[in-house]
Amino acid sequence: MASFDSVLIGITQNLAPNGVEIALLEDKKLVELHNEKADANFAVGDLYLGKVKKLIPGLNAAFVDVGFEKDAFLHYTDLSPYARSILKFTQLAMNDKDENPFDFAKFQIEPEIIKTGKINEVLNGKPNVLVQILKEPIAAKGPRLSCELSLPGRFVVITPFNEIVAVSKKIHSSEERKRLHKIVEAIRPKNFGVIVRTAAEGKTTAELHQDLLDLTETWKHIQSNLKNALPPAKIMSEQDKTTSILRDLLNEDFNRIVINDKNIYNDTKSYIQRIAPDKEEIVTFYNNGSPVFDTYGITKQVKSAFGKTVNLPSGAYLIVEHTEALHVIDVNSGYKSVSNNQEENALQTNLEAAEEIARQLRLRDIGGIIVVDFIDMKLPDNKRKLQEAMEGFMKTDRAKHAVLPISKFGLMQITRQRMKPEVNINTSEVCPVCNGTGKVSSTLLLEDEIEKRLHYLITHGHKNLTLVVHPIVYSHLTKGFFTSIIKSWRRKYKTRLKVSANNNCHLIEFKFFDEHEEEIKF
Structure with a gap:
């Protein structure tokens, strides 16, 4: 579980026509965005009754029909040592004639398969098998499957067909680890392994014990759903996204959960009452009329974070490119300058970029190989500082990841677990000048961009400036005699800023002129 010590976390949800949108905030900054469609299928954790369609000895894998348009992929290494027990259990549960599911505690576990075995030795005859979605369908690929079944609860995860008890290594106290191990060994149901979560x-x-009882009850439902089922069939869905996020992340640092749909609000309230009664008061219902994402500033953050170019507060910026094989992120200093020392400038810009890159990986859910081209640094100590900083920024990332040292070419390689398709939001809008023949960056951020350029000019000695904009933007900036944006900028930067309207400017175009009426180029 990700650690959020001393960090403010909030969840806001926005009921979309096709499902639920969930935004996870840290210190009012958007770090994760989830979309749960009403008809979502093949989500990570879902259990399916599949039919083995084809064995591929050369890949040591099988293709399994789980109802997706393309057969799902099951590799031998994902079979689980208890694959024969799963096959046996699947057949017994499908053919069970009793009204109540048979007693799983009396199920006879089969011998484990060997790690270096062959797929056709285990799945010979193309049987029906209970499988779990390991990775969602991505691009042209079907789902990836696993037979290493697991059911996660809030405090423990149960793994059927074994007797192993393990405690999370993130619990550092050896005494606490021994205490938890002893408790779970005493209350663990037969034929269930247990992983104790952080x-x-x-x-x-x-x-x-209550968490274990809830999970074993879920396993009974799985047995019941297998009865008379015909493959392909969904046997059990992972909890809805709202509940699963709360289950995995809820801790003492959560201080607000805002929901704008009454049904989801009631469900979430009930869930919180059951798992953490002391946290019940943090769940609030939103009905102010305006979109909840707009009220909490999430819409603006989405617009600024999902484009090809990501601007940083200092003036530096990132270019994020995606290819079929990997993601490439280029770090540019822009007009940032913290000192006259080039090496120090590079380090500070890289550190700022590293924090934003760690956020971007979570926010866009970028997986696979990521190559980051940082600004070149010469000192080995600075390269080490940057790597350590990146590892620190990514500590709160729940996805498995690895950060490699900076290469001699100044590149950092990062691998991040890819579980589902990348979040990709279009931040372009039709250009009003060319009637849709081209696209421009969203106008939502124009005001911020103008102020950023103004701040840069003021800090570099320009005092008497004239800003030229489109008439519509002029009206927006000068609206309100005492409270206009232009007047607030004059007070803030102590400058004689003038503004004028020009019909020849595009809607989102702006220009600065100095005291000699010469345009300042950027």
Whole structure:
């Protein structure tokens, strides 16, 4: 579980026509964006009854029909050592004639398969098999499957067909690890392995036992759903996105959950009452009329964060490019300058960029190989500082990842677990000047861009400036005699800023002129 110590976290949700949007905030900054469609299928964690369609000995893998347009992929290494037990259980559950599911505690576990075995030795005869979605369908690929079944709860994860108890390594106290291990060994149901999650630290036997009871009840539902099922069939869905995020992340640092749909509000309230009664008051219902994402500044953050160019507060910026094989991020200093020392400038810009890159990876859910071209630095100590900083910024990332040292070419390679398609939001809009024949960056950020350029000019000695904009933008900037944006800029930067309207300017075009009426080029 990600660690959010001393960090403000909020979740706001916006009911879209086709599902639920969820934004996760840290210190009012957007770090994760999720979209749960009403008809979502093949999500990570879903359980399906699949039919083995084709064995590929050369890949040591099988293609399994789970109802997707393309057969799903199951590699031998994802079979689980208990694959024969899963096959046996699948057949018994499908053919069970009793009204109630058979007692799983009396199920006889089959011998484990060997790690270096062959796929056709285990799935010979193309049987029906209970599988779990390991990766969602991405691009032209079908889902990736696993037979290493697991059911996550808030404090523990149960793994059927084994007797292993493991405790999260993120619990650093050896005494606490021993305590949890002893408790779980005493209450663990037969034929279930248990992984104790980081959130279990300090929890009582009663709390852990209740979590186990809830999960074993879920397993009984899986048995019931397998009865008389015909492949391909969905056997169990992972909890809805709202509940799963709360289950994985809810801790003492959460201070607000804002929901604008009454049904989701009631469901979430009930869930919080059950798992953390002391947190019930943080759930609030939003009905102010205006979109909840606009009220909390999320819409603006989405517009500024998902474009090809990502601007940083200092004036530096990132260029994010995507190819079929990998993602490439280029760091540019822009007009940032913190000192006359080039090496120090490069380090400070790179550190600022690293923090934003860590956020971008989470926000866009970028997976696979990421190559970052930082600004060149000569000192090995600075390169080491940058790598350590990047590792620190990515600590809160729940996806498995690895950060490699900067190469001799100044490139940093990052790998990040890819579980589902990347979040990709179009931040362009039809250009009003060329009637849709081209596209420009969203006008939502124009005011910020003008002020950023103004700040740069003021700090570089320009005092008497004239700003020329389109008449519509002119009206926006000068609206209100005492409260206009232009007047606030004059007070803030202590400058004699003039503004004029020019019909020859495009809607989002602006120009600065100095005291000699010469245009200042950027």
